[in-house]
Amino acid sequence: MNAPLIVFYVLAALCVLGALSLIFQRHPIHSALSLIVVMVALAGLYLLMGAEFVAAVQIIVYGGAIMVLFVFVIMLLNAGVEERTNLSKLAGFAGIPLAVALTGFLAAAVARSADATSQQALQAGVVAPTKTLANLLFQEFVYPFELTSFLILVAILGAIVLAAPRES
Amino acid sequence: VIDFFDLHAEIIIMLVKIGLLLFIVLTVNAYLTWFERKVVAHIQSRWGPHRVGPHGLLQPLADGLKFLFKEDPTPAGADKFVYYLAPLLALALALTSIAVIPFGPTSLYFRGHEITLGIADLNIGILALFAITALGVYGIALAGWSSNSKYPLLGGLRSSAQMVSYELALTMSVVGVLLMAGTFSLREIIQSQDKPALGLLGWNIFPQILGFLCFFVAAVAETNRVPFDLPEAESELVAGFHTEYASFKFAMFFIAEYTSMITVSCLCSILFFGGWLSPFPAGWTFTHYLPSVLLIPFGLWVIFDGIKYETIFGRLILPGLGTVITALGVLFILFPAVNDFIQGPFWLLSKIFVFLFIYVWMRGTLPRFRYDQLMAFGWKLLLPVSLANVVITATTLLWRSH
Numbered sequence: 001m002n003a004p005l006i007v008f009y010v011l012a013a014l015c016v017l018g019a020l021s022l023i024f025q026r027h028p029i030h031s032a033l034s035l036i037v038v039m040v041a042l043a044g045l046y047l048l049m050g051a052e053f054v055a056a057v058q059i060i061v062y063g064g065a066i067m068v069l070f071v072f073v074i075m076l077l078n079a080g081v082e083e084r085t086n087l088s089k090l091a092g093f094a095g096i097p098l099a100v101a102l103t104g105f106l107a108a109a110v111a112r113s114a115d116a117t118s119q120q121a122l123q124a125g126v127v128a129p130t131k132t133l134a135n136l137l138f139q140e141f142v143y144p145f146e147l148t149s150f151l152i153l154v155a156i157l158g159a160i161v162l163a164a165p166r167e168s
Numbered sequence: 169v170i171d172f173f174d175l176h177a178e179i180i181i182m183l184v185k186i187g188l189l190l191f192i193v194l195t196v197n198a199y200l201t202w203f204e205r206k207v208v209a210h211i212q213s214r215w216g217p218h219r220v221g222p223h224g225l226l227q228p229l230a231d232g233l234k235f236l237f238k239e240d241p242t243p244a245g246a247d248k249f250v251y252y253l254a255p256l257l258a259l260a261l262a263l264t265s266i267a268v269i270p271f272g273p274t275s276l277y278f279r280g281h282e283i284t285l286g287i288a289d290l291n292i293g294i295l296a297l298f299a300i301t302a303l304g305v306y307g308i309a310l311a312g313w314s315s316n317s318k319y320p321l322l323g324g325l326r327s328s329a330q331m332v333s334y335e336l337a338l339t340m341s342v343v344g345v346l347l348m349a350g351t352f353s354l355r356e357i358i359q360s361q362d363k364p365a366l367g368l369l370g371w372n373i374f375p376q377i378l379g380f381l382c383f384f385v386a387a388v389a390e391t392n393r394v395p396f397d398l399p400e401a402e403s404e405l406v407a408g409f410h411t412e413y414a415s416f417k418f419a420m421f422f423i424a425e426y427t428s429m430i431t432v433s434c435l436c437s438i439l440f441f442g443g444w445l446s447p448f449p450a451g452w453t454f455t456h457y458l459p460s461v462l463l464i465p466f467g468l469w470v471i472f473d474g475i476k477y478e479t480i481f482g483r484l485i486l487p488g489l490g491t492v493i494t495a496l497g498v499l500f501i502l503f504p505a506v507n508d509f510i511q512g513p514f515w516l517l518s519k520i521f522v523f524l525f526i527y528v529w530m531r532g533t534l535p536r537f538r539y540d541q542l543m544a545f546g547w548k549l550l551l552p553v554s555l556a557n558v559v560i561t562a563t564t565l566l567w568r569s570h
Binding site (some may be wrong): 030033037057060064068069076 | 250291301303305306310313324325328334
């Protein structure tokens with residue numbers, strides 16, 4: 001087993017454990033911390049694939065800005081330990097089989113694609129340096145990109161309108 | 169013959185470098201507290217520490233011992249795991265960021281293995297630093313939350329709001345430099361400012377003066393230093409986020425803060441002031457003797473100053489230290505190869521020192537912002553100005569390239 005593979009398994013394990021802990025933690029702050037672990041481990045996986053820029057942005061945007069806001073809101077509301085009910089009957093009968101089926105499908109898809117295409121893509125050096133990424137974003141996909149930012153702007157405006165004090 | 173060293177050269181060199189850098193950074197940290205107390209004291213017409221050793225030089229050691237032996241209570245109802253995690257996180261992230269800084273242009277060679285000055289020379293150096301800074305806020309926010317106490321909680325809330333607000337301006341103000349250099353690598357950013365005939369006129373500070381001002385202000389806010397030290401405003405919040413921390417856990421926050429000061433000073437020098445480049449045109453070779461010209465008189469003064477103390481310090485340590493400093497100065501003159509090698513690190517360290525002094529100077533001079541002033545300044549002035557700087561730089565570069 002070579003070094004990158006070991007790093008991959010460690011990061012992947014961190015990801016999965018973080019995600020599980022996110023769900024099973026009882027305190028919102030602990031859940032948020034688990035989510036940060038998932039984000040940072042994902043950045044590590046990107047780094048492992050040679051996507052340095054995406055890895056850094058993943059940490060700056062998701063690990064940093066967005067999760068800081070999560071933590072900020074949890075602290076501001078001083079949210080306590082959440083209460084739980086027992087598993088509802090619907091979840092027991094429909095949810096669990098569905099979750100198992102979904103996991104199975106995903107695993108099958110990953111297992112099938114792992115042999116040929118993704119390996120080729122990795123070895124052919126498709127992994128993009130920052131310049132290629134910038135060209136794609138700002139030339140080929142500039143309209144979808146700008147439209148997305150416009151969409152986010154609209155969402156922000158909506159939030160401000162909702163939060164602003166009503167004039168009477 | 170291939171021995172153990174040759175087999176594992178890369179790892180051994182890396183570990184030694186990491187150990188050495190840690191030692192240097194922690195020592196500099198300790199003496200930065202001494203320096204700060206001395207300078208602030210003189211600004212306020214006081215003497216500052218002067219009891220422990222000559223000029224109070226042993227004060228950091230005494231402080232360190234005190235940190236180690238103080239009682240370390242945990243507040244009742246604290247979230248133990250997060251309470252212990254927060255100072256570790258703050259310290260680890262602050263120390264990690266130093267690893268990305270390159271300290272000199274030339275490499276050393278030891279038995280054929282290259283030793284670069286710096287730990288990790290990343291292609292995305294500056295982005296990696298921003299990523300680490302972005303995570304740095306958790307140390308403070310979580311410390312405030314986990315203490316289960318109202319003042320720390322307020323401090324933690326303030327710091328997360330402040331750091332999120334100023335991170336935007338911090339990142340935007342660097343974009344101008346990145347556009348001019350065309351790279352994220354700190355090493356290449358320095359090289360892009362290297363115009364041998366111009367000297368300091370080639371540095372980014374002249375075209376990017378707006379960017380620099382925004383960057384420095386935002387960076388001071390990111391490190392929670394005066395005038396942006398609202399998270400620990402002692403007149404309002406006791407001691408802010410670290411109120412409930414004592415002993416070495418408090419020291420960890422302290423070291424983290426001073427280490428990020430060093431990182432910011434490194435970044436200012438590298439991004440805007442040419443990093444390890446000399447401010448003089450390359451033709452002025454006589455300026456290469458500047459380190460010696462500074463070191464020899466300083467060493468002689470240390471000897472002269474030391475012998476007036478009647479203690480072991482005056483008899484032994486200070487004169488010894490002075491002799492070493494003088495000898496270094498003489499060594500640099502005698503061996504041109506050594507002298508050339510230290511030019512880069514000398515200039516970078518000098519610039520870092522100037523920025524650290526400015527940090528301390530501000531602490532001795534400026535009053536603290538009010539919270540609404542802080543937010544208005546960040547969002548209404550700093551962010552628009554840094555965005556304007558991006559637009560101006562990009563337009564100029566585009567116009568020039570046609």
